[in-house]
Amino acid sequence: MGIQIDLDKCVGCGECLSSCPFGLLEIIAEKVYLREGCTFCGACQEACDYQAILIEAAAEAPAAGDSYRGVWVFAEQRNGKLKSVAYELLSRGRQLADTLGTELCVICFGHGINEAQQLIAYGADKVYLMDAPALSSNQDDLYTKGLVELIEKYKPEIVIAGATSLGRSFIPRVAAILKTGLTADCTGLEIDPETGLLLQTRPTFGGNIMATIICQTKRPQMSTVRPRVFKKGTPDGRRKGQVIRVDFNKQRITSRTKLLSFIDDIIEAVKLEDANIIVSGGRGVGKAENFQLLEELAGVMGAALGSSRPPVDDGWVPYSHQVGQTGKTVCPKLYIACGISGAVQHLAGMQTSDTIVAINNDPDAPIFEVASYGIVGDLFKVVPMLIKKLKND
Amino acid sequence: MNIVVCLKQVPGTTKVNIDPQTNTLVRQGIKNIVNPFDTYALEEGVRIKERYEGKVTAISMGPPQAEEALREVISTGADEAILLSDSAFAGADTLATSHTLARAINKLKQYDIIICGRQTIDGDTGQVGPELAEMLGIPFVAYVSKIEEIDNGYMRVKRMVEDGHEVIETPLPTVITVVKEINVPRLPSLRGLAKARSAVIPIWTAQELGVDKNMVGLSGSATRVIRVFFPQRVHHGEILQGDLESQANSLIDKLREAKIISGS
């Protein structure tokens, strides 16, 4: 495995330079030169018109275990209620399973869950349900061991879970125990028609570059998927499926860490992830007290309050309101960005919203590039006008 | 208390932009930096040491130039640093990276707390910390925003989840990943800078770690990047016209017409 540059073929055109996501290529004396740090992604090979760059693939073992079958969705819950990402993954999982001609199973750990029939209506063929009081809160250790046991027993070929704080903290552990690959925070899942492999697409470099990743030789193929990128399907009450209760074995499945308490941070009645409308403020809001104006607008619209990172960093609003790459991904029907410039890291969390309104006094702010409607102006003038109009009509 | 901090040298990419003409990365003057989230990990390690005594060892896997990153963290408080570098490590995904880091930490023998950043800014996966914990067979807590107490072989931490905070107790040794809310990293001290200049940073190769070459680097990776491309920026919307009041009014009217909001 490695990268070979054929200097006889290289004409020093420089076409490849900008293709390298790591900027490792240089032209020296009309020949291309590669610095250390190459990940063999192959972008330069594609960019070269002279076949001067060759990535030698490691001799691939034949595609792993044909005994692995079925698509699994891990359905996350809190206090017995499933998160919406579970249903989003179910709708995509159904398509993947249909393409592969295999079954779709949902794995659910928790206590007092009564949505199993609904999961079937939304496309599951089987629901593996592990129900025990100890599982009611999200207990990483128990979930890790529980999921590993099930995967080892039933051998699914694909396992997907939400890229939530829970998913991103315990799914990597499952993958490490199984010694298989895991692709984080995917925004696209497809089946390659030729190989039947799962094509997992995700943003890297803070959303500047997209990468498509495969897991060829290990099973299962695993990914965490960003909430709100796939749309929830429509239920069909006549669908038939099986609910399989799995024993929670207290002796085998134990936790080393102990959850002592949970402190709720949300200051609003409406949760960000579930909101149809989000009113969001950025550095342009100026200070903590000014957020009251946005809360008032949110109040008249029945909206939730969101934020870019600077107001969170400065302590104006709690972190649980942060939207973006290191905050939440949201996809409301309407997102109103007030005093937010639209940095890639913020866009990463909201650009798939159905309708985006931007209010910003800088006409060149990048947020206007994604906005459906833009108002160039002072938010302290515009927002009160919106409140007035909404209240008066 | 033996504290190990894992950190990575990354391109300082927040300035990366896409040239709309050529649809390629603009990367003038991008230099390598310590992954920002890892500076919080290092600072927290140094603070634990200051509170409970002990030693902070920084470990990085990367090409030879990653030594710069290790010197940098010696100037801000790491006692020792080790570079894991070998051409066999190149092209590692998170599985191969965490395997390599685990072998190095095992070689250190003594460790109580291993601290990673929440994620890197180039790979953005946040998987190395939790995978490393499993490779070492020890507990793991993600997104730690506060270390409340370390006592008697246990550590009590506060961690961030979507809707708030959880308080968790974990036995040592343990792996944690930290978020930027946890502290404000210090600047290098004069003494630290002097120490960084003269520090000897050992390089551990595949042979020194005694790793199987099929478990590290590209060969040890389960995943492969098969394509990289630039995201499509979707659409251009409408900038409303007129004075502000009529813009505000027409916005509400449009939203109502499109049935995005209800009302008269």
Ligand SMILES: Cc1cc2nc3c(=O)[nH]c(=O)nc-3n(C[C@H](O)[C@H](O)[C@H](O)COP(=O)(O)OP(=O)(O)OC[C@H]3O[C@@H](n4cnc5c(N)ncnc54)[C@H](O)[C@@H]3O)c2cc1C
């Ligand atoms: C690794 C990493 C992760 C990150 N994760 C996130 C994340 O999850 N979420 C996130 O949001 N950011 C994130 N960021 C930060 C991001 O890069 C930007 O710094 C941030 O989004 C900028 O926030 P802002 O738009 O509120 O502030 P600014 O960029 O300062 O923009 C403020 C805007 O307000 C406008 N304005 C000022 N006054 C007014 C007024 N009176 N009326 C109208 N408009 C006004 C200005 O014209 C300006 O456009 C991350 C950065 C890094 C490096």
Ligand SMILES: Nc1ncnc2c1ncn2[C@@H]1O[C@H](COP(=O)(O)O)[C@@H](O)[C@H]1O
């Ligand atoms: N090559 C590496 N060397 C040392 N530590 C690393 C390396 N890669 C990742 N890490 C650690 O793992 C964390 C998560 O990285 P990632 O999974 O790549 O997002 C980082 O913040 C580092 O603490």
